[in-house]
Amino acid sequence: MAPSTITSSFKVLSYTETPVPASRDVPVKTNFCNQEREYHGAQISGWAVGVYIKTYQSDDANTFVGQQVFTGTLLGRQGTFTALAKGAFADGVVTAEWQxxxxxxxxxxxxxxxxxxxxxxxxxxxxxxxxxxxxFA
Structure with missing residues (x-):
């Protein structure tokens, strides 16, 4: 199958952040994040859960890495995929990439x-x- 490009949208259903527990003081604010999303469109329909670690460089800037697990239909195919995610928040904007x-x-x-x-x-x-x-292979 030839490569396909999906352009659509998702909605965040829930989002929580909690401090990473550590036996010592962590000098940089570091949180676990959990997020649920709903995807919908002509080429994608489903739900995903994501787990991330977010490190704050300041109150106005942070970076994150994690994984997202999608369950649903993509290009007419039913199943699940896992994607690595990384991104940053700066100047009020989040930019992120999936693999x-x-x-x-x-x-x-x-x-x-x-x-x-x-x-x-x-x-x-x-x-x-x-x-x-x-x-698809």
Whole structure:
């Protein structure tokens, strides 16, 4: 199958941050983050859970890494895929990248990458655009 580009949106259903427990004082604010998302569009429909570690360089800037597990339908194929995620928050804007590392069900053999952003002024429940480039082995 030739590579495909999916341009759609997702909505954040829930988001929590909790401090990383440590036996010593951590000089930089470091949090665990959990997020649930709903994806919908002509080429994608489903739900995802993400787990991230976020490190704050200041109150106005942070970086994060983690994984997201998507379950649903992508390009008419039912299954699950896992993506590594990394990104940053600065000047009121989030920029992030995904790298798909594995798939199950009809999404087995998937590979790809993508990007998304959260604009300044984002309000809970807003649709967030993303782009995902995928292909199947």
């Amino acid at each position: 798909i590392i594995s798939g199950t069900g009809e999404l087995a053999g998937i590979s790809g990458s993508g990007t998304y952003g959260v604009p300044a002024g984002y309000k809970s429940g807003d649709e967030l655009p993303f782009e995902l480039h995928v292909e």
